[in-house]
Amino acid sequence: KNTFLFVRAKIKETTAITVTFKSFFAGQFSAVDNLNHYDFLTQEKERFEIKAILGIITYHIYWNTETEGKIEKHIPKRISNENIDKYKYIYHDKEGNEHKICTVEWHKTKEKQNGIIYSNKPTHSKITKDNNVIEGDTRRRVKYENGDIAEYGRHPTKGNIWRLYKSTGKEIELIRMPDQLDYRKNNIKIQYTFSQTQRRYTGPNVLAGFIGALADCNLKLVTTGSCFRDASCFPSSEHVNGKSIDTLYLDNVDEQKFIDSMHKFGFNKQITGAHKKKFNNAIPEKIGSLHDTHLHSEFKDSTIQIKNED
Structure with missing residues (x-):
């Protein structure tokens, strides 16, 4: 006769762990992620393992x-x-x-400062990339050695402009x-x-x-x-x-x-x-x-x- 054992494990540890029942259970079963706990369902006379409780x-x-x-x-x-x-x-x-x-x-x-309008492409630092793009209103993107970025395209009220976004050097x-x-x-x-x-x-x-x-x-x-x-x-x-x-x-x-x-x-x-x-x-x-x-x-x-x- 088949009977079923229901096990609910509420586990705070975030590293992979293993739970083994040595005498009655055999085999491995998948957990169902239910936000705060993991549920397991298996048959009598089988062993199961709880693995990989993953922290995020x-x-x-x-x-x-x-x-x-x-x-x-x-x-x-x-x-x-x-x-x-x-x-x-x-x-x-x-x-x-x-x-x-x-x-x-x-x-x-790199974190950026609020953008500043330029009439021409900024040339204040060595350019590492200068690409044509089609991303919404943006048509050109220039990246500089110092981490700054300049972008060119159509502004809804100012027409075609450049904006320079200066890098603070801080990572975000x-x-x-x-x-x-x-x-x-x-x-x-x-x-x-x-x-x-x-x-x-x-x-x-x-x-x-x-x-x-x-x-x-x-x-x-x-x-x-x-x-x-x-x-x-x-x-x-x-x-x-x-x-x-x-x-x-x-x-x-x-x-x-x-x-x-x-x-x-x-x-x-x-x-x-x-x-x-x-x-x-x-x-x-x-x-x-x-x-x-x-x-x-x-x-x-x-x-x-x-x-x-x-």
């Missing part, structure tokens, strides 16, 4: 209260080799349910955002798509805040991006290092809802167009039409709480 840095994004979100970055004591360049994002809803949203890869690059981390998110479960919707942009990199903290805001407002957003792989952000000046993200406007009611959700999850500087309706928790542009087509949202890194796990 995880952002836990909490609904928290009606007006305040909470984001914790949990850093395990040991990180597995296969997760050394990855971040995981989990959303905790109002009822305490956990939603595993995505896992992304990160890389290091950037992640590539998923090309889209379409998560729907238990009345939680986390949905966005990109439009006409290759600025698909951002800061790892920024993605956590964006996920929290999307879950909170339950609206599908279209984004025109954050920054490029090496932290430049043509045609923008203040998207360097992935600190800001642009989104196309919704109708006025939904836009206010989204702005409030972004504010709740750490986007404390949001800019709207001079000719748009005045929204709470946003700063209207005084002159020009640059932000008449999109909302600019800048993230405050101090929103993130760091939790070092034992």
Whole structure:
């Protein structure tokens, strides 16, 4: 007669481990990742092993209260080799349910200062690369020996320009955002798509805040991006290092809802167009039409709480 043994292991260790039952069990069985524990199901008179409990840095994004979100970055004591360049994002809803949203890869690059407009190609440092590109409005990218980047293309209000993004020399981390998110479960919707942009990199903290805001407002957003792989952000000046993200406007009611959700999850500087309706928790542009087509949202890194796990 076949009977089944159900074993649940809640394990905090992040290095590979092995559990062996010497007398009754034989064989090896796969674990099912259920966020906080691993489940095993096997038959009587068989042995099983628990292997490769893998540590990964995880952002836990909490609904928290009606007006305040909470984001914790949990850093395990040991990180597995296969997760050394990855971040995981989990959303905790109002009822305490956990939603595993995505896992992304990160890389290091040099921090950039806000972009400065030039009428001609900057020649202040030795050029190491000069490439024609087709990335949204960007048509040319020049890299310099000192770590600076210059980009050329069409600005929506200034015409064809160069922007120089000077390197500070400091290393930062950037992640590539998923090309889209379409998560729907238990009345939680986390949905966005990109439009006409290759600025698909951002800061790892920024993605956590964006996920929290999307879950909170339950609206599908279209984004025109954050920054490029090496932290430049043509045609923008203040998207360097992935600190800001642009989104196309919704109708006025939904836009206010989204702005409030972004504010709740750490986007404390949001800019709207001079000719748009005045929204709470946003700063209207005084002159020009640059932000008449999109909302600019800048993230405050101090929103993130760091939790070092034992």
